[in-house]
Amino acid sequence: xxxxxxxxxPGKEYEKTRHNSGFMVMDLLxxxxxxxxxxxxxxxxTASARIEGQAVLLMKPLTYMNESGNAVIQAxxxxxxEPEDILVIHDDMDLPTGSLRIRKKGSSGGQKGMKxxxxxxxTEDFARIKIGVGHSEKGNHKKVPDWVxxxxxxxxxDVFDFALKQAAEASYAWVYDDMNLVMSKYNIKIKKxxxxxxxxx
Numbered sequence: 678x679x680x681x682x683x684x685x686x687p688g689k690e691y692e693k694t695r696h697n698s699g700f701m702v703m704d705l706l707x708x709x710x711x712x713x714x715x716x717x718x719x720x721x722x723t724a725s726a727r728i729e730g731q732a733v734l735l736m737k738p739l740t741y742m743n744e745s746g747n748a749v750i751q752a753x754x755x756x757x758x759e760p761e762d763i764l765v766i767h768d769d770m771d772l773p774t775g776s777l778r779i780r781k782k783g784s785s786g787g788q789k790g791m792k793x794x795x796x797x798x799x800t801e802d803f804a805r806i807k808i809g810v811g812h813s814e815k816g817n818h819k820k821v822p823d824w825v826x827x828x829x830x831x832x833x834x835d836v837f838d839f840a841l842k843q844a845a846e847a848s849y850a851w852v853y854d855d856m857n858l859v860m861s862k863y864n865i866k867i868k869k870x871x872x873x874x875x876x877x878x
Contacts, residue, residue, distance in 0.1 A: 775836025
């Protein structure tokens with residue numbers, strides 16, 4: 678069993694916000710898998726899927742971002758899932774909007790949902806896909822909540838939507854393909870001065 682988790686906050690008021698990038702990717706992945714993420718289990722909305730013959734649990738935690746680890750650890754304990762079989766998708770303010778960074782492991786980078794998951798799992802050794810959402814004002818932490826809980830503006834929508842679609846494709850490929858190939862194919866690098874230029878495959 679593999680576990681793919683998209684991070685976000687439940688509730689209509691959060692649906693299209695930067696902080697719900699993980700949820701948006703999960704919806705695209707679920708559509709690709711032909712399933713709906715609507716089973717309430719482990720303090721999360723879940724769906725069972727098969728990707729290239731492998732069993733996969735898709736998850737959108739309902740715990741709110743800061744307690745995401747509570748949902749993840751329940752599924753991990755129930756299915757006896759190893760860290761190398763976990764992929765987490767989340768927003769990242771340190772990356773320009775439209776960037777995509779796929780990693781085999783690493784720190785939370787200050788992302789509170791990731792902090793919670795790392796604390797509950799007791800390890801950083803699991804894969805993650807970071808969706809770039811840019812930063813309102815570097816170093817001004819007072820503006821962070823308003824920034825991540827607001828939608829991506831129209832001027833950046835194309836590059837953002839492209840990154841979400843690429844993240845869904847990367848998540849699907851992660852289940853069966855070599856991680857180095859997934860990183861090579863799906864990472865998107867965008868320089869800050871070119872944030873509004875839509876990348877191409």
